[in-house]
Amino acid sequence: MSNWVEVCATDEIDEEDVIRFDHEGKTFAVYRSPDDEFFATDGLCTHEKIHLADGLVMDDIIECPKHNGRFSYKTGEAKGAPVCVNLRTYPVKVEAGSVFISLA
Amino acid sequence: MSHIVIIGAGECGARAAFALREKGFDGRITLVGEEEHLPYERPPLSKDALLHGHAPKLVSDAARYAEAGIAVLTGVTVESIDPTAKIVQLSNGTSRDYDQLLLTTGARPRPFPGLSGANHRIRTLRTHGDTVAIRAALQPDTHLAIIGGGFIGLELAATARKLGAQVTLVEGLPRILSRGVPEEVATVVADRHKAEGAEIICGVKIQELSEDRDGARIRLEDGRTIAADLIVVGIGAVPNVELAQDAGLVIDNGIAVDEHLRTSVPDIFAAGDCCSFPLRHYGGRRVRLEAWRNAQDQGLLAAANLMGAGEAIASVPWFWSDQYDLTLQIAGLADGTTQTIRRDMADGAFILFHLDAGGRLIAASGIGTGNAVARDIRLAEMMIAAGVRPDPVALAAAETKLKSLLAA
Structure with missing residues (x-):
């Protein structure tokens, strides 16, 4: 059974932006794409454990605020140096104006 | 088979080597470095590595070099370059022929005037x-x-x-x-x-x-x-140019390269701390940067141009420093500033935006705890590259998203 956790209301994340979401000792980054879809990944960069939610979202890319490592937040794919380890992604759904991520 | 030799195994040289493979170069790659370690990241040396006594944080582990077919020679210096015969002579008594050469020789600390080398304290x-x-x-x-x-x-x-x-x-x-x-x-x-x-x-x-x-x-x-x-x-660094100088390359506050990172000698490129280059967004003025990001960017660009891409340097200088829980980030070069706009953010963080006489954004300097200023400095860097003339009132207002000024 999926473990859906409510993150926030949809309007709390701007389009082409990201917020940090902490839950049970873990940290996540939750994104809203320019075409108004929601995504979620682990919250810390795989290079030096920096919070990605402080970074910049451009199209489907999240860029780490510290060393500009880039990932696709849709697939978690690392997009080249200095990051080489992919980011874990999580299923997301929107229901009744709220964003949920599945941590199962 | 075509052979590219990269002299200098720091961030820049290592990035260039991997980028060549990522871009599909199928010839031989040899990376020569004088240190005993595989290429490692230098930024932690004054911070976490010193605090915790960490081992060097490698750019990539040995397996990845092997997988990519990159021959790494550590603990080896290059003694001379013969640009006519296209041979480099190594300190281990061997030599390598090359088709193209990339110099990523870096910089070394500027010595204190008059002080000899052999000091312990x-x-x-x-x-x-x-x-x-x-x-x-x-x-x-x-x-x-x-x-x-x-x-x-x-x-x-x-x-x-x-x-x-x-x-x-x-x-x-x-x-x-x-x-x-x-x-x-x-x-x-x-x-x-x-x-x-x-x-x-x-x-x-x-x-x-x-x-x-x-x-x-x-x-x-x-x-x-x-x-x-x-x-x-810690009084600055001097570029390692002696090898290039002896081979007859033009030196001008570093190994002089053009906007494609080509030196004055055919088939020899240079990148990173060792080279001086024309900076497009600042009227083509010649600069030399000692910065991690620049080493990375130029390593990637050199790889592209070794493969004939003919791409010009387009990045804006960008630096950061971490001290205690403060992070300082700077994009661009502030000389030529005629107007400075301050944007105050949460928890004492702030950014100074520097505009030239024509109202163009030329630099941004920010400081705050953690990564408080990172996103906006990154956006400022993109605005500088795009030649934006932002509205000073909007710049000063923290509630105005910089992203909206970039698009304007």
Whole structure:
């Protein structure tokens, strides 16, 4: 059974932006794409454990605020140096104006 | 089979080697480095590596070089380049033919004038070995004296305080960080260091450094003497150009390259700390940058151009420094500023936007805890690259998203 956790209301994340979401000792980054879809990944960069939610979202890319490592937040794919380890992604759904991520 | 030899196995050379493979280069790649380690990241050397005694943080592990078919020669220096025969002579007695050569020879600490090399208590910080030696000397209550109030000296000061050492930092100019950091930002940094118990002495020239069995001494021109257990000199870096110079390449504050990173000699490129290049967004003025991001960007660009892409340098200079929980980030070059706009953000963080006479954004300098200013400095960098003339009122208003100004 999926473990859906409510993150926030949809309007709390701007389009082409990201917020940090902490839950049970873990940290996540939750994104809203320019075409108004929601995504979620682990919250810390795989290079030096920096919070990605402080970074910049451009199209489907999240860029780490510290060393500009880039990932696709849709697939978690690392997009080249200095990051080489992919980011874990999580299923997301929107229901009744709220964003949920599945941590199962 | 075509052979590319890369001389200098730091961030830039390693990035270039991998980028060649990522872009599909199928010839031979040889990366030659004088240090014993595989290429590693230098930024932690004054921070976490010094604090915790970490092993070098490798750019990539040995398996990845093998997988990518990159031959890495560590502990080997290049003794000469023959650009006519296209051969490099190595310190291990062997030589390599090349089709194209990339020089990523980096820079070395500027030595203190008049000081000979063989000092134990007067050191510099550039390599992992330097970090190991400084860490070994820093016990609680050790007195560390630092010469130079630039990024290296200040980062070292912060780490040394965390390790319990007493710290005195001497800067010859009237304030710290006078190269490229605005005074308002430098003041925040200086105040923090003082609050953490470091002593900062500015505007006094040094007459002499000396050491003996029991300690080291700084004699200042105003007559004061500072006794320390260890002195670390951080007064800038000089580019490693000798190899290129001997091979007849044009040198101009570094190995001179054009906007494609080509040197004055065919089939030889240079990138990173060792080279000077024309900076597009600043009227083509020639600069040399000593920065991690620049080393990365130019490594990637060199790889593209070794494969004939003909791409011009397009990046905007970008630097950062971490001291205690403060992060300072700077995009662009602020000389030529006629108007400075301050944007205040949460928790005391702020950014200064620097505009030229025509209202164009040319630099942004920010400071705050953690990554408070990172996103906006990144956007400022993109605005600088795009040549944006932002509305000063909007820049000053923290509630105005910079992203909206980029699009405008």
